[in-house]
Amino acid sequence: MSDLTLYGHRPSVYTRVARLVLAEKGLSYDYREVDPFDPDAKAEHRSPHPFSRVPLLEHDGFKVYETVAIARYLDAAFPTPSLTPDAPRAVARMAQVISIVDAYGYWPLVRQVFSQGVFRPADGLETDKTEFAAGLAAAEGVLEALETVAIKGYVLTGDTPTLADCHLAPMIAAFAAAPEGRAALARRPALSKWWCKWATRSSMRQTDAGFDAAHPES
Ligand SMILES: N[C@@H](CCC(=O)N[C@@H](CS)C(=O)NCC(=O)O)C(=O)O
Incomplete structure (x- = not known):
């Protein structure tokens, strides 16, 4: 079972950034659909993000939000293949x-x-x-x-x-x-x-x- 969980919203471009990084690195993960645009969403469909946005990544209990931080974290925690150039x-x-x-x-x-x-x-x-x-x-x-x-x-x-x-x-x-x-x-x-x-x-x-x-x- 995957220890990576991504909270995202299907049409969200920032969610797609995180999903692209996961896909390019060949990582499997659980995906939870949450709607950041619905203020009346039930608790289970609400983003755990403190600013009610998406995406948010959870890895072994470690939660990280802000897409750039999620991408950098995945690239550092799962180094191969690297998505950061050397030069x-x-x-x-x-x-x-x-x-x-x-x-x-x-x-x-x-x-x-x-x-x-x-x-x-x-x-x-x-x-x-x-x-x-x-x-x-x-x-x-x-x-x-x-x-x-x-x-x-x-x-x-x-x-x-x-x-x-x-x-x-x-x-x-x-x-x-x-x-x-x-x-x-x-x-x-x-x-x-x-x-x-x-x-x-x-x-x-x-x-x-x-x-x-x-x-x-x-
Ligand atoms: N700075 C955030 C931006 C994330 C963001 O704006 N996500 C959009 C979806 S693409 C969102 O959750 N919007 C909800 C809203 O604006 O209330 C990041 O880099 O993750």
């Missing part, structure tokens, strides 16, 4: 990508473009077009910064998986589920090349919550 500059770029995603990427790519353009319509809910347009506009700078990192090739090569790939891929998958997101991505050749390789990995297929575009465009 100092690659390590710096990996950390940089993760920070870009958390500080500047998640909101426009996921909460504005994906939520308004894909998730809400799929649920029969109205789209806030102003939010959607604001997300697309803000995504431009984020994609440009990531394209610059991908061009240099320390990380986001699509060949050697790192924690940067695992952190970014769920956000890009969500963004690219909207046709306008796919078009914006297609204008960045290095990022698109990375995405074409990453989107077809078995870890991505295993963790698809049902929103991934069938064929990523280059």
Whole structure:
């Protein structure tokens, strides 16, 4: 029986980051579905996260939350295969990508473009077009910064998986589920090349919550 338990929410991109790390490392785990967006959820469906978010990982009684901490913990506790490069500059770029995603990427790519353009319509809910347009506009700078990192090739090569790939891929998958997101991505050749390789990995297929575009465009 697994001594790893992940508390997550199926459509959550941050949950998918943790699941990607677990999949890339070939780790089995128990998965508990909790809904961080439902304030009325019964106790067993409520996240044990102190800020009521997901994901949260439990390993042998050790609880850790914040996705970057979960990913770093898994990579250190289960060292093979390593998802952290050896070269100092690659390590710096990996950390940089993760920070870009958390500080500047998640909101426009996921909460504005994906939520308004894909998730809400799929649920029969109205789209806030102003939010959607604001997300697309803000995504431009984020994609440009990531394209610059991908061009240099320390990380986001699509060949050697790192924690940067695992952190970014769920956000890009969500963004690219909207046709306008796919078009914006297609204008960045290095990022698109990375995405074409990453989107077809078995870890991505295993963790698809049902929103991934069938064929990523280059
Ligand atoms: N800083 C947190 C962010 C996690 C997060 O925002 N998760 C979203 C789902 S993708 C969530 O739980 N949202 C619930 C809410 O906003 O109330 C982390 O890195 O784990």
